[in-house]
Structure formats: C-alpha cells, structure tokens
Amino acid sequence: MNTPIVILNYKTYLESSGLNALNLAYDLESAAAESGITMVAVPQAADIHRIYDDTSLPIYAQHIDPISPGGHTGGNLIDTLVEAGISGSLINHSEKRMQLADIDEIIQQCKQHEIESCVCTNNIATSMAVASLNPDAVAVEPPELIGTGIPVSQAQPEVVEDSVKGVKAINKDVKVLCGAGITNGDDMKAAIDLGADGVLLASGIIKAESPKDALLDLVSKL
Numbered sequence: 001m002n003t004p005i006v007i008l009n010y011k012t013y014l015e016s017s018g019l020n021a022l023n024l025a026y027d028l029e030s031a032a033a034e035s036g037i038t039m040v041a042v043p044q045a046a047d048i049h050r051i052y053d054d055t056s057l058p059i060y061a062q063h064i065d066p067i068s069p070g071g072h073t074g075g076n077l078i079d080t081l082v083e084a085g086i087s088g089s090l091i092n093h094s095e096k097r098m099q100l101a102d103i104d105e106i107i108q109q110c111k112q113h114e115i116e117s118c119v120c121t122n123n124i125a126t127s128m129a130v131a132s133l134n135p136d137a138v139a140v141e142p143p144e145l146i147g148t149g150i151p152v153s154q155a156q157p158e159v160v161e162d163s164v165k166g167v168k169a170i171n172k173d174v175k176v177l178c179g180a181g182i183t184n185g186d187d188m189k190a191a192i193d194l195g196a197d198g199v200l201l202a203s204g205i206i207k208a209e210s211p212k213d214a215l216l217d218l219v220s221k222l
C-alpha cells in the first residue's frame with residue numbers, strides 16, 4: 001500500500017482564510033516534514049497564490065467551474081487556478097454539488113492540465129458511479145457527519161469499507177479517501193485499517209487550538 005495521504009479542506013472558516021490560510025499552510029508543511037506523510041492544502045481560490053509562493057505544499061482547489069475561457073463572470077477557470085499553483089482539485093464537494101456531466105467535464109479538464117482530480121461522494125453507490133469516470137481519487141463523506149466531530153471511520157465503517165471494495169472493483173487505480181468528522185489519530189487509523197488510502201478533513205484541524213499538534217496526532221498511529 002502507498003503511504004496514506006492527508007487532504008485538508010480549508011472551506012471558508014476565518015481560521016483558514018487570508019493570512020490565517022498561510023499560517024495553516026506552514027503548520028501543514030512542518031507536520032508533513034516531521035511525519036513523512038503527504039499533506040495537501042485546499043484553500044479558497046484567493047489564497048492559492050500566497051501559499052504557492054511561500055511553501056512547497058501540494059495545493060488543491062476547492063472547486064473548478066465547468067467553463068472554458070471567455071465570458072463567465074465570477075467563474076473559477078482551471079487555467080487560472082493552475083497558473084496560481086494548484087496540482088489538483090476537489091470536485092463535487094457536498095457543499096458544492098455538481099451535475100454528473102459537469103463532474104466528468106472537470107475530470108477531463110484536470111487530465112488535460114495534468115493535475116489530480118479528487119471527486120467527493122456521499123455514499124457507496126455514488127462512489128462506485130464516479131469511479132467509472134476515472135478520477136485519481138474518490139473521497140466518500142456522508143453529509144450528515146460533516147462538521148460534527150463524529151468520525152465516519154468509526155460511526156459508519158461499512159461506508160468506508162464498502163466504498164473501497166466497490167471503487168477498487170471498478171478501477172483499482174482510483175484511490176479512496178474518506179472524510180467527515182475525522183479529527184484524531186484513532187479516526188485516521190480506523191480509516192486506513194478499513195482500506196482507505198487517506199483522509200479528507202476540515203474542522204477537527206482548523207478549529208484545533210494548535211492545528212500543527214492536531215495534524216501530528218492525526219498521523220501518530222499509522
């Protein structure tokens with residue numbers, strides 16, 4: 001098995017926005033260096049460039065719009081995000097749902113730009129459906145557990161285990177991550193023990209008194 005991966009979705013918390021986004025990136029960078037675990041920052045679009053300039057972290061966008069260059073005021077164009085420094089993107093997060101055809105379009109755009117695609121799903125069936133679109137990764141996150149601190153890997157282990165089985169049966173090269181409520185080392189260990197390739201998380205780290213200590217705890221039981 002490959003080394004597990006940690007993807008930190010900054011969402012729009014004030015603790016992970018603007019200058020705080022950069023400070024959180026420094027925490028991610030030092031926790032990654034100390035632990036040897038790959039950690040990915042997923043800031044808001046406006047904060048991508050500052051993190052790219054000041055760290056060597058892999059950076060994902062939170063969302064890419066299914067648009068081409070031209071007249072799309074307010075859009076998140078992939079070309080601009082790549083130039084700002086992303087090496088991948090979340091797609092179809094529960095808080096930013098997309099239509100199936102648009103998910104497919106963005107996966108294709110990511111392939112054309114040679115960046116990674118991580119499609120978020122809400123259950124086993126959607127994880128399997130998305131696997132057939134050949135993204136780099138699927139991240140299953142039951143929406144009812146997001147932001148609750150109740151870890152999917154302990155509260156709904158079957159969702160993680162069966163998503164892994166279902167996705168790998170369709171395409172063994174697609175990584176399977178899980179998220180929602182993941183906070184500490186026990187939660188992450190449970191996810192990896194269930195076959196997940198890593199975790200996608202937010203509030204447990206962003207709202208921690210010391211995000212760096214929380215990150216080190218997260219990977220302490222691997």
Ligand SMILES: O=C(CO)COP(=O)(O)O
Binds near residue numbers: 147179182201
């Ligand atoms: O939505 C999530 C990550 O994308 C999960 O959020 P929490 O870690 O805050 O539950």
